[in-house]
Amino acid sequence: MIRVLIADDEALVRASLRRILEPTDDIEVAAEARDGREAVAAVTRHQLDVVLMDVRMPAMDGIAATGEIHRLPRAPVVIMLTTFDLDEYVHNALRAGAAGFLLKDADPGDLASAIRTVAAGNAMLAPSVTKRLIGAFTDERHAKAGAARARIAALTSRETEVVTAVARGLSNAEAGSALAVSEATVKVHLSRALTKLGLDNRVQVAILAHDAGLVS
Structure with missing residues (x-):
């Protein structure tokens, strides 16, 4: 069973994500958090495998929380969830240690698939994010050369x-x-x-x- 924490400051979003994941037989929503601080605290209290982390939250944003979680012993892997497909978020999230980046408008099936992917030790990026990261890497490499x-x-x-x-x-x-x-x-x-x-x-x-x- 893959134990998941949902971290988002909007109760409706947390409830929606929970409803999407509840029918799966291999994923359990073990905890919820309303901001980054609660997410970090929940990780220390619960045995978790994956964190679904919103980027923009009060008290501590998702990127800062991801960085703190990544430094913990036996830390769960983090998938960043956001409505904003911005390069700054993607780069900062990956630097903080996120293993995945998924847009909130993704198909419900993609969410469960992403959780299984990162829980298995692999990275997962939304297709649009992957395409732009490759483009940015190519541009950077050409500029460097x-x-x-x-x-x-x-x-x-x-x-x-x-x-x-x-x-x-x-x-x-x-x-x-x-x-x-x-x-x-x-x-x-x-x-x-x-x-x-x-x-x-x-x-x-x-x-x-x-x-x-x-x-x-």
């Missing part, structure tokens, strides 16, 4: 070759052999590259080279 390439463009061709060799894990001696230059020359070019890029060490150089696409 563009910024890295712009920084690398400040290097000479030889410095770029040395940076690429370092990013591939080659030592100075190995890089010198690969580029047909001395180890001392590699050190000079690497030092100049570090200065131009404002970096401190080889690890940072390697990360930047990966972001810029110099190495896969």
